[in-house]
Amino acid sequence: MPDTAVVTGAARGIGRAIASRLAREGWRLVVADLDAAALAEVAEELGALAVPGDTSTDAGVRHLLETAYAQLGRVDVFFANAGIGTLAGLDASDADWARALDTNVLAHVRAARLLVPRWLEAGGGRLVVTASAAGLLTMLGDAPYSVSKHAAVAFAEWLSATYRHRGIVVQAICPQGVQTRMLEESGPLQELLTRDRAVSPDEVAEAAWQALAGDEFYVLPHPEVRDYSAQRAAHPDAWLAGMNRLQQKLDQTRTPNEENA
Numbered sequence: 156m157p158d159t160a161v162v163t164g165a166a167r168g169i170g171r172a173i174a175s176r177l178a179r180e181g182w183r184l185v186v187a188d189l190d191a192a193a194l195a196e197v198a199e200e201l202g203a204l205a206v207p208g209d210t211s212t213d214a215g216v217r218h219l220l221e222t223a224y225a226q227l228g229r230v231d232v233f234f235a236n237a238g239i240g241t242l243a244g245l246d247a248s249d250a251d252w253a254r255a256l257d258t259n260v261l262a263h264v265r266a267a268r269l270l271v272p273r274w275l276e277a278g279g280g281r282l283v284v285t286a287s288a289a290g291l292l293t294m295l296g297d298a299p300y301s302v303s304k305h306a307a308v309a310f311a312e313w314l315s316a317t318y319r320h321r322g323i324v325v326q327a328i329c330p331q332g333v334q335t336r337m338l339e340e341s342g343p344l345q346e347l348l349t350r351d352r353a354v355s356p357d358e359v360a361e362a363a364w365q366a367l368a369g370d371e372f373y374v375l376p377h378p379e380v381r382d383y384s385a386q387r388a389a390h391p392d393a394w395l396a397g398m399n400r401l402q403q404k405l406d407q408t409r410t411p412n413e414e415n416a
């Protein structure tokens with residue numbers, strides 16, 4: 156029975172909720188985040204080991220996993236959850252793109268490079284990536300987020316296709332709006348993200364917990380995402396036209412200054 160996990164981005168939001176859900180089940184945890192102070196509080200509350208640091212860099216992930224293996228003896232599940240948005244389109248700088256790609260997808264690649272050989276040797280392991288519905292559809296108003304989340308889903312698919320017969324389970328959590336700091340700070344996009352329903356971080360954590368009992372690739376706290384994704388695949392132009400109508404609505408809510416951007 157698996158009962159050890161590492162959760163990144165665990166100082167708040169979805170990561171914190173996932174760590175709390177696992178702690179309630181008696182799992183032994185290592186939690187990581189850039190925000191050392193908030194992470195320390197969560198770790199104390201949950202009886203977890205805190206590893207503050209940047210989980211998107213090779214050195215950060217290496218340190219996290221070395222500490223986790225030393226503490227736990229093994230890592231049954233790695234929750235690659237830390238993620239960021241940029242709220243930028245063509246105005247996103249190269250640095251914005253690099254940060255989004257590092258945090259939202261290369262972090263997962265760097266973790267998998269270290270984890271998969273250990274898991275193959277141990278006979279199995281599980282990577283649960285918090286991607287986003289933006290990784291299946293798109294996120295109006297944030298080009299680096301959309302692209303990096305698509306890449307996160309693509310990398311997760313690649314890993315699953317390559318290693319599933321060797322005991323490695325890969326899952327992608329793809330929610331729409333979740334009531335976290337990220338959503339609060341999404342400005343004019345907030346309404347768009349909560350159009351259907353913003354779920355709580357605990358609801359996402361519950362979906363993630365239930366998903367651990369099986370090996371289904373997609374974990375969809377908003378089930379309607381499955382239909383949107385099917386429509387996008389079946390009728391790409393109609394889907395794009397629909398997204399563009401939403402963008403036009405967003406444009407109407409922007410100030411003349413923003414429209415010139």
Ligand SMILES: NC(=O)c1ccc[n+]([C@@H]2O[C@H](COP(=O)([O-])OP(=O)(O)OC[C@H]3O[C@@H](n4cnc5c(N)ncnc54)[C@H](O)[C@@H]3O)[C@@H](O)[C@H]2O)c1
Nearest residue numbers: 164166168169188189209210237238287332333335336337
């Ligand atoms: N909130 C939403 O509406 C929503 C929807 C879909 C997907 N997601 C995804 O869920 C995940 C969690 O987001 P959230 O909503 O809980 O956001 P959040 O901002 O509340 O929490 C994210 C946490 O990740 C940490 N973090 C960011 N970059 C890091 C790094 N390089 N190293 C270590 N820690 C880092 C932050 O310090 C923060 O504590 C993200 O991947 C996000 O893209 C969120």
